Amino acid sequence: xxDAAPEAAGEWQRLDPRYLRMAKDxxxxxxxxxxxxxxxxxxxxxxxATPGTSGTWIVVGVWLLQMIGVGxxxxxxxxxxxxxxxxxxxxxxxELRTGVWWRTETRVPRSRIQHTDVGQGPIxxxxxxxxxxxxxAGTHHGTVELRGLxxxxxxxxxxxxxxxxxxxxx
Amino acid sequence: xxxxPSEHRLHPIALVLFxxxxxxxxxxxxxxxxIGSGGDLFSSLAGVAFFGGLVGLLVVAPAVSxxxxxxxxxxxxxxxxxxxxxxxxxxxxxxxxxxxxxxRARVLHRLFGTVEVIIETGGxxxxxxxxxxxxxxxxxxxxxxxxxxxxxxALRDAPPVDAGAATMLAELGPRDLLLTGLILNRGMVLVxxxxxxxxxxxxxxxxxxxxxxxxxxxxxxxxxxxxLSRGALHPTASELVVGVAMLVGFVMVxxxxxxxxxxxxxxxxxxxxxxxxxxxxCGLLTRSTSTTPIRRIQSLTVREGPWHxxxxxxxxxxxxxxxxQFEESAPSRETLAPLLxxxxxxxxxxxxxxxxxxxxxxxxxxxxxxARRQLMRSALWWMVPVAVAWWWGxxxxxxxxxxxxxxxxxxxxxxxxxxxxxxxxxxxxxxGWLFRRTTIARHDxxxxxxxxxxxxxxxxxxAEVAVDTAGSEAPALQFTWLLRSDAVHLARGIxxxxxxxxxxx
Numbered sequence: 001x002x003d004a005a006p007e008a009a010g011e012w013q014r015l016d017p018r019y020l021r022m023a024k025d026x027x028x029x030x031x032x033x034x035x036x037x038x039x040x041x042x043x044x045x046x047x048x049a050t051p052g053t054s055g056t057w058i059v060v061g062v063w064l065l066q067m068i069g070v071g072x073x074x075x076x077x078x079x080x081x082x083x084x085x086x087x088x089x090x091x092x093x094x095e096l097r098t099g100v101w102w103r104t105e106t107r108v109p110r111s112r113i114q115h116t117d118v119g120q121g122p123i124x125x126x127x128x129x130x131x132x133x134x135x136x137a138g139t140h141h142g143t144v145e146l147r148g149l150x151x152x153x154x155x156x157x158x159x160x161x162x163x164x165x166x167x168x169x170x
Numbered sequence: 171x172x173x174x175p176s177e178h179r180l181h182p183i184a185l186v187l188f189x190x191x192x193x194x195x196x197x198x199x200x201x202x203x204x205i206g207s208g209g210d211l212f213s214s215l216a217g218v219a220f221f222g223g224l225v226g227l228l229v230v231a232p233a234v235s236x237x238x239x240x241x242x243x244x245x246x247x248x249x250x251x252x253x254x255x256x257x258x259x260x261x262x263x264x265x266x267x268x269x270x271x272x273x274r275a276r277v278l279h280r281l282f283g284t285v286e287v288i289i290e291t292g293g294x295x296x297x298x299x300x301x302x303x304x305x306x307x308x309x310x311x312x313x314x315x316x317x318x319x320x321x322x323x324a325l326r327d328a329p330p331v332d333a334g335a336a337t338m339l340a341e342l343g344p345r346d347l348l349l350t351g352l353i354l355n356r357g358m359v360l361v362x363x364x365x366x367x368x369x370x371x372x373x374x375x376x377x378x379x380x381x382x383x384x385x386x387x388x389x390x391x392x393x394x395x396x397x398l399s400r401g402a403l404h405p406t407a408s409e410l411v412v413g414v415a416m417l418v419g420f421v422m423v424x425x426x427x428x429x430x431x432x433x434x435x436x437x438x439x440x441x442x443x444x445x446x447x448x449x450x451x452c453g454l455l456t457r458s459t460s461t462t463p464i465r466r467i468q469s470l471t472v473r474e475g476p477w478h479x480x481x482x483x484x485x486x487x488x489x490x491x492x493x494x495q496f497e498e499s500a501p502s503r504e505t506l507a508p509l510l511x512x513x514x515x516x517x518x519x520x521x522x523x524x525x526x527x528x529x530x531x532x533x534x535x536x537x538x539x540x541a542r543r544q545l546m547r548s549a550l551w552w553m554v555p556v557a558v559a560w561w562w563g564x565x566x567x568x569x570x571x572x573x574x575x576x577x578x579x580x581x582x583x584x585x586x587x588x589x590x591x592x593x594x595x596x597x598x599x600x601x602g603w604l605f606r607r608t609t610i611a612r613h614d615x616x617x618x619x620x621x622x623x624x625x626x627x628x629x630x631x632x633a634e635v636a637v638d639t640a641g642s643e644a645p646a647l648q649f650t651w652l653l654r655s656d657a658v659h660l661a662r663g664i665x666x667x668x669x670x671x672x673x674x675x
Contacts (some may be wrong), residue, residue: 091669102623102624102625103622103623104622105623107665112668112673136618139641139646140636140638144618
């Protein structure tokens with residue numbers, strides 16, 4: 001993927017690769033917290049049951065196995081999610097594809113956008129990322145969120161979406 | 171702020187309404203004061219003075235202040251209301267922003283020829299303006315000015331219409347009213363309230379004993395049902411007959427209550443077209459009139475159940491932008507016609523949808539794999555409950571199996587009845603089997619279309635499309651059971667129309 005103006009020609013764009021790195025950080029933190037919590041539970045089980053040496057190995061083994069399983073699921077999920085997410089700015093529309101199993105394809109027409117937000121959380125800021133939120137007057141899909149953009153791209157998208165919208169008096 | 175020459179005050183009757191409203195809020199406090207004194211609050215002059223002072227302070231003073239400080243004025247292009255004594259407020263509501271201008275007349279209002287005016291602009295959850303009581307004639311004048319003022323800048327291209335001329339689209343006569351009660355079955359609202367009161371008063375057990383006999387009362391109603399389902403209780407034939415008769419009796423009582431309910435709510439229901447607005451008025455005791463600009467209608471839904479079909483009627487509802495919830499007792503503006511003759515439907519649709527109609531040949535059925543998928547789904551869904559029910563007891567197992575079969579049949583029927591249409595100017599969808607609903611949305615009212623795909627959809631080459639409007643109380647139009655190619659085509663068609671049209675709230 002080139003760094004050239006991503007809005008050009010309305011081609012499908014992947015999320016910023018830095019998002020993958022940021023999501024890995026987040027997943028790592030989660031896995032550590034999960035590991036500590038389940039470790040405590042395992043220790044509690046071991047303490048109550050006071051098993052022999054083989055029993056101790058079983059408790060440790062079960063804990064290790066579930067940690068490996070959880071880790072694989074969490075880290076793979078990110079990569080999968082990243083691979084299945086894409087966006088593009090296609091003339092009148094901002095288009096989004098998300099979801100691995102349950103997929104959605106959202107096209108937000110420029111003529112229906114009420115306002116937009118660009119946000120940046122603390123972890124996002126560390127990675128130079130940001131997110132764009134587009135609001136329509138719709139009741140059920142009124143808020144469309146695009147995460148995992150470079151902050152500059154989010155700002156650029158916002159400007160593009162509101163461009164030529166000076167007509168709107170509201 | 172200076173007094174404006176064209177400013178109006180409220181009708182004095184508003185004082186009574188304010189006091190009533192205020193009483194509702196502090197009634198608990200007053201009761202505590204009264205009970206806390208052990209009832210001898212009135213034994214001394216000081217007590218009477220204290221209680222009177224309390225009422226005056228909490229109830230009468232705020233009401234008087236509101237009555238005296240409230241002013242409203244109908245300007246050239248805006249409505250101005252101001253109120254408050256220490257903290258003053260002045261609110262300007264431009265005509266162009268007024269979503270609806272409704273009148274409601276409680277019994278007290280009607281005795282004095284006044285109405286309460288409710289002004290909504292479509293933003294927020296609450297009405298932007300409320301004018302507690304003004305003479306009917308003043309309201310009519312205000313409505314005329316607002317209608318005129320709104321027309322001038324916004325609808326210059328629209329053909330001029332005589333604001334005064336009303337065309338009756340539908341009305342409910344006395345017979346229709348009873349039929350409405352029978353069909354809409356709103357009686358459970360009253361039954362629910364009655365049951366809550368009965369149990370609140372601790373009369374539940376006594377009533378159970380009266381109705382169902384001491385044996386049931388001793389065991390408790392739910393335990394009895396549980397035992398019956400397990401096959402542990404063997405009711406005699408006469409007990410069964412009595413049980414069934416009571417069930418039938420209950421249903422009939424509920425329907426009768428429903429008639430009472432609809433008579434109070436929908437008495438003299440009229441749906442009229444006045445220029446670019448639809449006006450609904452109804453009510454036996456509290457009479458309400460609500461006016462909705464046709465261009466504010468986001469989508470329209472026609473509902474019909476088995477009883478509707480038997481009587482050749484339908485219910486017509488619309489979704490408007492701006493989520494304003496009326497109090498429970500007032501009919502929602504969203505119901506254009508609680509019960510409409512099928513023959514009158516085309517004209518109402520023509521008016522409410524501004525000439526948009528679904529061409530007959532555009533209705534398309536569900537995708538072929540849908541029926542089998544639904545069958546599989548209900549089988550999987552019911553497998554465990556049915557097994558558990560058989561393990562629990564024969565009666566429960568039988569009932570669960572019957573329910574499973576019923577759900578399978580219903581699923582098949584729903585798929586067979588499902589229709590969708592994409593046509594010039596809008597989209598439409600028809601769902602349900604016994605209770606059907608047809609929803610139509612104009613392209614220029616649609617916000618966006620989302621294509622959704624579950625793993626099961628992918629297995630069958632299908633997809634769903636969710637179409638969103640700004641209609642507040644309506645669900646999104648969910649086009650389930652489409653082939654993927656059709657779904658994409660539908661979404662792209664909507665997109666193209668959205669790019670062409672402009673949305674104005």
